[in-house]
Amino acid sequence: MDRPLRLISANPVDRVARVVEGLLVVASQPLSVEDLAVAANDDPERIETALRLLGERYGEGRSGIVLEQVAGGWAFRASREAAEACARLFERPVERGLSAAAMETLAIVAYFGPCTRPDVARIRGVAADSVVAGLVERGLIAEAGRDAEAAGAIRYRTTPLFERVFGLESLAALPRLDDLGGEPDEIRARLEAVAEKRPA
Amino acid sequence: MDRPLRLISANPVDRVARVVEGLLVVASQPLSVEDLAVAANDDPERIETALRLLGERYGEGRSGIVLEQVAGGWAFRASREAAEACARLFERPVERGLSAAAMETLAIVAYFGPCTRPDVARIRGVAADSVVAGLVERGLIAEAGRDAEAAGAIRYRTTPLFERVFGLESLAALPRLDDLGGEPDEIRARLEAVAEKRPA
């Protein structure tokens, strides 16, 4: 016989699924298929098969642990059924009391990031220093190097925690920019309409 | 009939068990039976029944998630089967871990230390709290007493681990910065002056 004899368990995908379960229960952040494949020392296809299997087991209504695809990877969270109990025991420090200014700043960094504090101020028309500092403190945005052009101003981007808190699979899950607000042309037409009403 | 009619699910302990699963997967620390009972708003006996049920489901060989009783209560951990994969997940060297912000802060503490967080902020032009906390957590810098002048702010210095990571025999082996001119104090004053000119 050419091939070495191997002991193969009855259903090896079960074993991969158990390893993935173990990885997800200790991980502090969502793990991508690639992260899981490297750690489990298995190939991505089998990891994906295992994730499908786990998705069936850890779903809302079936288990208190729910497998979700979020922030570019896979993670466990508590089921909605357990939310009331979780709310009694755990704080929500990241998202509690986010102001309107903080939301606007988050939106700007999510869509236009990495961007600097002057970039944010330019769009909002108000200095952004303390709002940005607050979002960094909460871990929703983080420094992403300095802008060589803008005199070395620090640039910021949103973090995986931002995607996770907002339940986004990735930044691509945000509404398309084109679907938001008005077109510059439309706004411009309105500005001009107002301007033309002035007496000659 | 005296007792009000109640709709009771086929097996209410299942529901308690799902809530306990949810609580344990969110917890960063072991949870006691009382913690679980308060959070689930249920009585300790039923919590214990639920934990027995979960113990059967989350056992070595049956699942990658293992329920374990430890000092202080109950917690989920990864199974022994997944231990090797977990070790690989956590032992990847994290080169990407040293961000530009971390590198700047390390450089400031290494060349001008021991110094306080406000000192670092003055040179970088941005609050340094989370970066400093991250470097302390990773053992690259450590507290070195308080600054008697700066309202008792904590001062930081680099650690032996820092010297190992950067391949330095001691801080005296840091590359010279002759091109920035003069003594560390002069360089520091120059950096602070530049920081003031940078856009916020």
Added chain:
Amino acid sequence: MIVRELELDLDAFEGPFDLLLTLVLRDELELAEVDVAEIVLAFCDRLEERGRLDLDACGEFLVLVAALLELKARGLFPEEELELSELEPEEAAEELARRLADYRRMKEAAAWLSERLAGESERFFRLGPAPSYGSWNQPPKIAPQSPERLGAALRLLATEPPSLSLGHMALRFPPVSQFLERFRALLRRRRRFDFESEVEGLSRVEAAVAFLAMLELRKAGEVSLEQAASFASIRVTRASVEGREQEWIARSA
């Protein structure tokens, strides 16, 4: 209604409008801290109280508030000055529309995020590490680093930001004192001059600053002003020494 006498009660300032303008132009009051919208509200309130539309006052007010807003914008975004001043009015209007569109989009995006967050209030996940056990709970290892990266980080911090052309701003934004000097010099040579012809060729904002200088001279009693009709030329006349002395006598009496 006299716009410059408009009484203001703002967080940053309390007093008449023309004192606010004077303090701002003398750099004695930080314009960034002045809520211009409050000034507009105060003006609108006053207009409403009077119950009739005073077009002269509105025109004067618009010019002054526009100048204030432009000054404030330049103070908030000094680097913008360089980019925007290069633009033709047509392009500037386009840029303005683009920014307004960006802001409106971000308002909507923020509303979308808020709604999303509210919908996620039942999603709980672990923040931080798992309850600690196992050998894997050690802090992650850090790959060896070159010490040169430390020096490189400090060199980047030592890079001077490109200096903003303040000369350019000074040119477009002469301090009110410059016009004071200019008008005083003019008045030493001539008893009377025509405001419009003196500011001809200046930008609207410069003309506004010149206008403030003229008000300043009037307030100090150095000149008297005459205008035959609305929008007619303003004649600036040096106050005669006798006139000032008489005024002084009258006041002390």
